Amino acid sequence: MKNIVVLGSSGSIGKNALWVISRFPEEFNIFGLSVHSDTETLLSQIKNHNPDIVCVADDKQARHIKSSLPKDTKLLQGAKGLEDLASHPHVDIVLNAVSGFAGLRSTLAAARAGKRIALANKESMVAGGELVKKIAAEYGAEIIPVDSEHSAIFQCLKSGRDMDVRRLILTSSGGPFREYPAEKFSEISVEQALNHPTWNMGKKITIDSATMMNKALEVIEAVFLFDLPHQKIDVVIHPQSIVHSMVEFIDGSIIAQLSKPDMCLPIQYALFYPQRREMDRADLDFENRFSLDFQPIDNQKFPSVNLARETLNLGKSAPVVFNAANEAAVDAFLMEKIKFNDIFRVVEKTLNNSEPEYVDNIDAIMEADKKGRKIAEEIINGLRS
Numbered sequence: 600m601k602n603i604v605v606l607g608s609s610g611s612i613g614k615n616a617l618w619v620i621s622r623f624p625e626e627f628n629i630f631g632l633s634v635h636s637d638t639e640t641l642l643s644q645i646k647n648h649n650p651d652i653v654c655v656a657d658d659k660q661a662r663h664i665k666s667s668l669p670k671d672t673k674l675l676q677g678a679k680g681l682e683d684l685a686s687h688p689h690v691d692i693v694l695n696a697v698s699g700f701a702g703l704r705s706t707l708a709a710a711r712a713g714k715r716i717a718l719a720n721k722e723s724m725v726a727g728g729e730l731v732k733k734i735a736a737e738y739g740a741e742i743i744p745v746d747s748e749h750s751a752i753f754q755c756l757k758s759g760r761d762m763d764v765r766r767l768i769l770t771s772s773g774g775p776f777r778e779y780p781a782e783k784f785s786e787i788s789v790e791q792a793l794n795h796p797t798w799n800m801g802k803k804i805t806i807d808s809a810t811m812m813n814k815a816l817e818v819i820e821a822v823f824l825f826d827l828p829h830q831k832i833d834v835v836i837h838p839q840s841i842v843h844s845m846v847e848f849i850d851g852s853i854i855a856q857l858s859k860p861d862m863c864l865p866i867q868y869a870l871f872y873p874q875r876r877e878m879d880r881a882d883l884d885f886e887n888r889f890s891l892d893f894q895p896i897d898n899q900k901f902p903s904v905n906l907a908r909e910t911l912n913l914g915k916s917a918p919v920v921f922n923a924a925n926e927a928a929v930d931a932f933l934m935e936k937i938k939f940n941d942i943f944r945v946v947e948k949t950l951n952n953s954e955p956e957y958v959d960n961i962d963a964i965m966e967a968d969k970k971g972r973k974i975a976e977e978i979i980n981g982l983r984s
């Protein structure tokens with residue numbers, strides 16, 4: 600029996616994870632759950648899964664649910680609470696499905712405690728990749744990607760030697776604006792941008808998918824997860840989201856992982872790796888005709904992936920700043936403070952106005968994140984006036 604903690608259990612990945620875990624009551628015990636402010640969902644999850652420990656954002660949320668908690672459920676709060684939950688000695692697996700930079704500290708805490716980390720929170724790897732890897736190696740933690748592209752690559756890599764990899768090919772649906780004219784990007788509403796063609800996800804990653812900043816973050820995530828330079832990581836548009844990514848070996852052989860777009864598959868894979876378990880919800884139906892399309896990415900229309908490459912060339916704190924600027928820009932877009940295409944501008948300008956600094960510890964990363972957000976916010980305010 601393995602004890603699992605699901606961080607971000609009220610979110611899209613969190614809920615899928617609870618569905619997966621609930622299918623294996625003999626193998627998993629839900630030891631801990633965390634939400635930020637959605638205490639209503641947390642209370643219903645407590646009823647269904649009876650965790651030992653739960654964590655919420657702050658004192659206000661804690662007071663809000665305290666009286667409704669079962670007597671034996673321990674309540675933690677804040678970033679420190681999340682770290683304590685992620686590193687609790689009874690825990691075997693931490694599924695990190697927090698959204699955004701806020702997930703980094705708990706990834707690091709789980710790494711330092713030598714856990715298996717089923718990592719959905721890609722921002723952890725983008726902002727803290729080097730440090731997370733170093734600490735994971737030092738304390739024997741395992742990082743198994745949940746992000747579908749990285750799970751696909753992780754699986755495809757099993758068919759050859761790392762030294763024989765020519766390149767990774769990340770697929771992207773292209774998002775809802777793949778065919779939309781770039782001249783009209785400034786007119787895109789929040790509602791339009793939140794309507795993703797193939798995946799049903801949290802707000803932040805849905806906007807990231809629409810701008811293709813998600814793919815940009817994923818290129819950086821892949822660089823750190825798989826120890827490859829970005830020059831060996833390509834992106835191809837694949838609107839059906841069935842081929843989740845591919846690995847090309849030096850003899851030209853390309854290995855791909857296919858399934859219906861359903862996050863329960865990479866979640867389950869990360870929990871059981873190296874084993875596999877039965878599941879049929881991501882099965883492909885070859886009884887009906889379907890086709891797979893691939894096309895090159897339009898870097899003029901979507902500058903995101905090239906911005907990620909520039910970020911990686913800059914190195915040092917640039918990925919932290921890239922992520923911070925994007926988070927600030929997405930928030931501003933969701934609050935209708937800036938236009939859709941301003942997101943690219945904010946990220947690019949923030950990078951240009953920042954000096955990359957060495958970030959080899961969490962305090963330096965936090966500081967770089969803060970600085971990046973501040974510069975991005977000034978740029979956002981400038982765009983508004």
Ligand code: NDP
Pocket residue numbers: 606607608609610611612613633634635636637638695696697698699701719720721722745746747798799800801802803804862
């Ligand atoms: P959601 O927005 O649906 O869920 C986010 C979860 O994190 C919620 O439980 C939320 O709590 C919690 N949370 C938000 N902010 C904080 C914070 N500051 N501190 C602690 N907890 C917080 O996001 P998704 O499930 O879509 O995505 C989660 C992560 O997984 C992201 O990093 C995303 O990029 C990645 N991912 C998601 C995929 C998907 O299909 N959804 C696919 C691949 C990767 P509350 O509800 O209370 O606000």
Ligand code: MG
Pocket residue numbers: 746747748749817
């Ligand atoms: Mg992905």
